[in-house]
Amino acid sequence: xxxxxxxxxxxxxxxxxxxxxxxxxxxxxxxxxxxxxxxxxxxxxxxxxxxxxxxxxxxxxxxxxxxxxxxxxxxxxxxxxxxxxxxxxxxxxxxxxxxxxxxxxxxxxxxxxxxxxxxxxxxxxxxxxxxxxxxxxxxxxxxxxxxxxxxxxxxxxxxxxxxxxxxxxxxxxxxxxxxxxxxxxxxxxxxxxxxxxxxxxxxxxxxxxxxxxxxxxxxxxxxxxxxxxxxxxxxxxxxxxxxxxxxxxxxxxxxxxxxxxxxxxxxxxxxxxxxxxxxxxxxxxxxxxxxxxxxxxxxxxxxxxxxxxxxxxxxxxxxxxxxxxxxxxxxxxxxxxxxxxxxxxxxxxxxxxxxxxxxxxxxxxxxxxxxxxxxxxxxxxxxxxxxxxxxxxxxxxxxxxxxxxxxxxxxxxxxxxxxxxxxxxxxxxxxxxxxxxxxxxxxxxxxxxxxxxxxxxxxxxxxxxxxxxxxxxxxxxxxxxxxxxxxxxxxxxxxxxxxxxxxxxxxxxxxxxxxxxxxxxxxxxxxxxxxxxxxxxxxxxxxxxxxxxxxxxxxxxxxxxxxxxxxx
Numbered sequence: 261x262x263x264x265x266x267x268x269x270x271x272x273x274x275x276x277x278x279x280x281x282x283x284x285x286x287x288x289x290x291x292x293x294x295x296x297x298x299x300x301x302x303x304x305x306x307x308x309x310x311x312x313x314x315x316x317x318x319x320x321x322x323x324x325x326x327x328x329x330x331x332x333x334x335x336x337x338x339x340x341x342x343x344x345x346x347x348x349x350x351x352x353x354x355x356x357x358x359x360x361x362x363x364x365x366x367x368x369x370x371x372x373x374x375x376x377x378x379x380x381x382x383x384x385x386x387x388x389x390x391x392x393x394x395x396x397x398x399x400x401x402x403x404x405x406x407x408x409x410x411x412x413x414x415x416x417x418x419x420x421x422x423x424x425x426x427x428x429x430x431x432x433x434x435x436x437x438x439x440x441x442x443x444x445x446x447x448x449x450x451x452x453x454x455x456x457x458x459x460x461x462x463x464x465x466x467x468x469x470x471x472x473x474x475x476x477x478x479x480x481x482x483x484x485x486x487x488x489x490x491x492x493x494x495x496x497x498x499x500x501x502x503x504x505x506x507x508x509x510x511x512x513x514x515x516x517x518x519x520x521x522x523x524x525x526x527x528x529x530x531x532x533x534x535x536x537x538x539x540x541x542x543x544x545x546x547x548x549x550x551x552x553x554x555x556x557x558x559x560x561x562x563x564x565x566x567x568x569x570x571x572x573x574x575x576x577x578x579x580x581x582x583x584x585x586x587x588x589x590x591x592x593x594x595x596x597x598x599x600x601x602x603x604x605x606x607x608x609x610x611x612x613x614x615x616x617x618x619x620x621x622x623x624x625x626x627x628x629x630x631x632x633x634x635x636x637x638x639x640x641x642x643x644x645x646x647x648x649x650x651x652x653x654x655x656x657x658x659x660x661x662x663x664x665x666x667x668x669x670x671x672x673x674x675x676x677x678x679x680x681x682x683x684x685x686x687x688x689x690x691x692x693x694x695x696x697x698x699x700x701x702x703x704x705x706x707x708x709x710x711x712x713x714x715x716x717x718x719x720x721x722x723x724x725x726x727x728x729x730x731x732x733x734x735x736x737x738x739x740x741x742x743x744x745x746x747x748x749x750x751x752x753x754x755x756x757x758x759x760x761x762x763x764x765x766x767x768x769x770x771x772x773x774x775x776x777x778x779x780x781x782x783x784x785x786x787x788x789x790x791x792x793x794x795x796x797x798x799x800x801x802x803x804x805x806x807x808x809x810x811x812x813x814x815x816x817x818x819x820x821x822x823x824x825x826x827x828x
Contacts, residue, residue: 262316263289264317264376267363275331277330278331281327281328282324282326283398288316288395288397289319290318292326293324293326295337295339295373298341298342301338304320305320305349307393308377308400310385310387311393311395314384314393314394314395315379315395316379316395317378317380319374319375321365321374322338322373323335323336323337323338323369323370324336331369335370336370339371343364346362347362353389354385355385358377360378361375361376384404392405392407392408394407413567413608414569416592419610419611420476420568420609421476421477421609422470422475424470425475428473430460430463430469432487433468433479433483434485437482437517440523441482441519444620444621445620448620449619454618465618466619477615480612482517485517488516489515494571495515497576498513498514499525499528499576501532502579512524518563522556522559529576529583533549533552535549536661545671549659550657551636553631554632554657558585558632559585560616560621561632561655562586562587562653564622565589565607565613565653566587566589570588571588574586581660582659584656584657585654585656589653590649592606593606597646600707630681632644633685634681637686638670638671639662639667640662640666640667641660642658643658643686643689644657663692666688666689669749683708684727686705690705691741698739699714699737728740728745729741729743732796733796736795766789770788771810774824785801789801810825811823
């Protein structure tokens, strides 16, 4: 949301009118209007008031021609007006009535009139003559009460799924889907008292029927397919399986009730979802290309949270190395791709989400998003990726085989009773491929604030059997895999060069490096000893290199290199 310009800001903008026209200075929250007459300009002020009130508010500056270059010609000022008459006039001619601030802004050319409009608390707003507009960019666009309702649905302010469907009765529901619903409750909530209810009582308890009417959520779950196609035309799921980047070998188009779609998609995907076997001692674990828990949760999220007013279908594109699940409608309620792991859940279709929760298929505490991440990370696969814009949310799951060492490490520890949450798995996955990380990197990877992730990192380092170790001091702190864990995940040969080696060996390693490469600098030495890029490591290596009697330095500061001393 942009800040509405203050009078001081407007004065500064007016000083630019010799370089640009006023139209170039306008924005979502600022508009310039030429002065016509008190009556004509008041009518414009009324229209602009509803336009800004329906958006994020704004200010209209009267007395400036917006298409004329040069301040002397553009700024004309206003005359023969009454401030109280303008305030009353805007209030009386808006529905609901708007209270705005009307004030004078003295300039050398005369007085300008400022109409400052706050964001309306109870939109939509219109004029008494029936004009509804909303500010979009630098323009006022048509905005009917129906448009407002659609906008409210898209941001989750109105629950589209809880609205009744007119003309639909109990007989229009599919008995097979009601039975499928019961079976789902029996499978996921076997002790639920819902199973003791008769069909109509069950549907009322779930919210499929409310006040004697079938809700849209109820129609999506238990409605007949022919009625779904007719009344919810945007509902469609398309599954595409590619045998190669250019070859499509299977397609499944679905406009059926949601539980039926979930079953059919699960079957279709698993038929085309090969697995590999991980052998760890006496235990054998089958690792699928795409874990069922992850892709089912992704599909459920798409079915529940998609914008059913947005044109387009849910697409599931299944390729050898990737599976993409995209659904119409962006994130709502402040959720973004950068905070999706921990943001409080916001449901665009709240009733639909509640029904699936009561069935037992989803959790409404944000746990489902973590379920998407944990299985592939525990198998040593790449972390899933969320991407989003205003119109689409896309989830990508990656195959790329699996990391044998990481999957074995996690599997063995879990059999010992240890558990790994999504934070640990994300950090382990990163350190499997990187020598170190600092707090900032860990915060970005885990989507946690630095203060919170710093505490978690220190907890991991101080366990009785830690997998993480801390190096450096203060702002130069970095985190690394513990010695024994790195030996398991990276290999003893690689880790033998790490800091954990007795420091007595460091001079030997440095001498061997210089003999092979001719010289060494601070950065190369830190890489050799796996000390990281912290300030403390940089200082320690500088002192170490300067103390070695078999080396001599050349260059200054960052360009300093060390070579073997020439024999006398």
